[in-house]
Amino acid sequence: MPRFAANLTMMFNEVPFSQRFKAAADAGFGAVEFLFPYDHPAESVAEWLQVAGVRPALFNMPPGDWAAGDRGYAALPGRQEDFRHTVNKAIDYARIIGTPFLHMMAGIADGTDAAAKRTYRDSLKFAADATAEIGVGLVIEPLNKRDMPGYFLDDFDRAADIIAELDHPNLKLQFDIYHRQIMHGDVLKGLEKMMPIIGHIQTASVPKRNEPGTGELNDARIFQVLDELGYGGYVGCEYRPTGDTVAGLGWMQAI
Template identity: 70%
Template sequence: MPRFAANLTMMFGEYAFPDRFGAAAAAGFTAVEYLFPYDFPAEFIAEKLSEAGLKQALFNLPPGDWAKGERGLAALPEREDEFRQSVKKAIDYGRVIGTPLLHMMAGIASPDDPAARIAYRDAVAFAADAAGAEGIGLVIEPINGRDMPGYFLNDFDRAVEIISDLDHPNLKLQFDIYHRQVMRGDVLTALQEMMPLISHVQIASVPRRNEPGTGELDDFRVLRELDRLGYQGYVGCEYRPGGETVAGLGWLKGI
């Protein structure tokens, strides 16, 4: 069975964010992820993890102004200085919290814009170098345009090309099963082909992004395939519970 990490941004919304750590541990999780920790001091997050006996699986670099629709800075050449400061901030948090991975969001930009393509490639290389110097891995994730219109990294093949071309030992792929199914389907074949590059997986049902097993894809077959392929990382439960979080965890018994 894969190791699951509760996504505290989406799950356990019945609680204030600081209380979600204890709630996840009480529900049986041993690790967590979330989008951003930056509303709280890193030491506070580390304390919550320690109190709950949890491991940190992953969190994201600062995305810019999320409330205004910004979804990362990496592909925005005019924001290079701000992007590099965001890398430093994420690494400072990661060092204190003890995360093995950081996810770098690309931003809203046309993937056909040459300036955006150059900026993004340079940003990936910079962030991978900086994180690697601290022993922290970096992942990039293709995100579908239905959920995030205009997102720069909206293609799995492009992500694989960038990772392969840069050939940085610290740079890997974040494979979100939900996004892959929405974008292209063919989930099992993609996992088989891309497994050497994958260091983090996320799951949610399609199309409503609720608990696994409630949508069009056989999520349990996909999870069994991860086991067969020897995947050793976490599977982040990045889904929106259809009701109360704990009441919806029965899907874990189906694996």
């Protein structure tokens, strides 16, 4: 069975963020991930991790003003200075928190626009170089248009092509099973094909993004295939519990 990391942005919302680390540990998780830690001092996050005895698996670079609709600046021409600021801030946090991966959000932009494509590749090179300097991996994640309309990176094959073209040893794919199923289906073949470039995996049921085993996919079989493919990283549980988080963790025992 893969190693699972609780996503503390979505799970354990019954308690404040600072208490979710221990809640995850008490529920049997050895690692956690979260979207954005920037509302809290990095030193506090590191302390919560240490006290709870859990490892960080991943968090995102700052997306900009989320409430205003920002979803990253990486593909936005004219926002390169803002983008580099977000990279530097993420690196400052990563140094203290000790995460193995940072996820770089692309932003809302036309995926066919030549200027956006150039900007995105330049941003990737800058971020991959910067994260490599501190020994932290960089991942990019395609997101489906239903959940994230207008997102620049909305295709797994295009993401794989970009990774191949840049050919940077520090750049990997974040393979979200939920997004993959909605965009392309064929989850098992996608995992098999892309495993050499995968850095991190996330999961949730489809279509409602709840606990694994509650949707249209055979999640237990997918987790078995991850073992067969030799995946040794964490699987981030980026789902919305249908009720109490702990009460909904029966799927872990079931598999």
